Amino acid sequence: MTQPRTVLVIGGGAAGNAVTVLLRRAGLAVDLIEAKDDWNATAGSGITLQGNALRVLRELGVWEQVEASGYAFGSVGITAPDGTVLHVQDDLRTGGDDLPATVGMQRPRLQQILIDAVRASGASVRLGTRAESLDQDADGVGVRFTDGTEGRYDLVIAADGLSSATRAAIGITARPEPTGMAIWRVATPRPAGVTRTDLAYGGPAYIAGYCPTSEDTIYAYVVEANRDRASIPPESYAEEMRRLACAYGGFWPEITAHITDPAKVNYTWFDRMLVEGSWHRGRVVLVGDAAHCCPPTLAQGAALSMEDALVLVRMLTGTDTWDDALFQAYYERRVRRVRPVVEASVQIGQWQLDGVRDADVPGLMGRTMAMLRELP
Incomplete structure (x- = not known):
């Protein structure tokens, strides 16, 4: 019997949890390591999930729990500082007409739902653990962990966030900028x-x-x-x-x-950050905030991260050949979608910093969200 391919996922946030569940569903052997002992189970206050995030959560099999735990709504109000409502705009259903436009959730509740899904998937999970060194060759990656153990994997997926140590370790010099x-x-x-x-x-x-x-x-x-x-x-x-x-x-x-x-x-x-050129070196591939981040002006951070996971797993499981061409195709497919969101999110904030009063914020938001309605 052929042994399943082995994947190490570094980081147990939205992207890392999502990619782990999807890989396990496809039959791959997955180890997930997370630096925090508590798996970030209590971190954060709230999160706004647009329809395209809900679409991925449905693919993960957790939409029912999200729906039951969150608060669905379909519009956004613009008010004056005194609370006077100036305008109410219907949100675009970027996940399709069969999902709400938006769900607000307590961030710890969403994390717990994803943790439970990872546990149920049968992935091996180690908390309080980091990758200390990566040693690549043509066929895989040898990893030494901070607990003194070692492992060898066909692929390493870096989902370790904005300040990704893995990104730096493989020689990608991009860093987030305020x-x-x-x-x-x-x-x-x-x-x-x-x-x-x-x-x-x-x-x-x-x-x-x-x-x-x-x-x-x-x-x-x-x-x-x-x-x-x-x-x-x-x-x-x-x-x-x-x-x-x-x-x-x-x-x-x-x-x-x-x-x-x-x-x-x-x-x-x-x-803000967008890694340019490629999101991989050899058999180490970036997903989520390790590859891109932007201000939350469009509430797309978690959505784009989970889309990365979905697209990467579909590409990995659609071929027997894991090589530079595949990983470059993943980058090119994702960057076409991610770049407009990063640029629009930054632009909306810059208009405010610059005091531009006639900026077409609704138009920019509308065009960007319409693009996100398309499948990733």
Whole structure:
């Protein structure tokens, strides 16, 4: 009996979990390693999943759990800082008409659903483990792990995120660059009238917004110019976010009243990166944030990462030959889709930084989202 091909997946976020489930379904032997002991099971506040992300989650077999755990909606509101609703726009169903346009979720809940799917797939999982060295030849990759063990694989998939150590280890020099913006995020109880995302432009921040993530919860966020993170003590995070949020009306006073615990407030810079030329070296291939990242202005980070996983696995399982030509074809197929999203996400933020008041934000968003309705 022929032994199944072996794949090492480095990183247990959305992309790594997705690629693991899909590879196991195709019958490949998969080891997944994750640096964090807790598998990031409690990290983050909320996430906005557009239809094209939901389409991949359905392929993973977890759509029913996502649907039951999240909050589906189909429009976005634009408000003045005082809460006056100026415009409501229907969201495009980028995953097709049989899926909601958008689902908001608590990020830890989504991670747990994906963790459960990985466990159920039969993949071997090791937490608190990193790849210490990679030694490639024409047929595979020898890996030494930080726990002192070694393994050999037909393919290594680097899904270890924005600051990917694997990307650097294989000689890809691209690094994320700050765009000039930063975001404060927090999870709070859902005000009864919040049934969609609303975005307020102007006021003391560039954007103040929120997204329902379940029947009982939302995540709220405020976007400002980035500041030296070292100058903001973590114990002041709630106070800093509350200071910005208290200038907004509508549902914001109710939301702001719950911004009290600095440990529940997250502060992150917006970054951009797109690895050019190829997303592989030999038999080590990048997926997700290890290959590309952009500001969350189009809420496409997780969606693009999981699409990478879906496309790569389909290409891997569609041929017996894993070579440079295959991995280059993967890059060329994905970069055509990823590049417009990265550029549009950065452009929307840059218009705000530059104070451009007549920018065609709705037009750019509409064109980009229409492209994403096509299958990846």
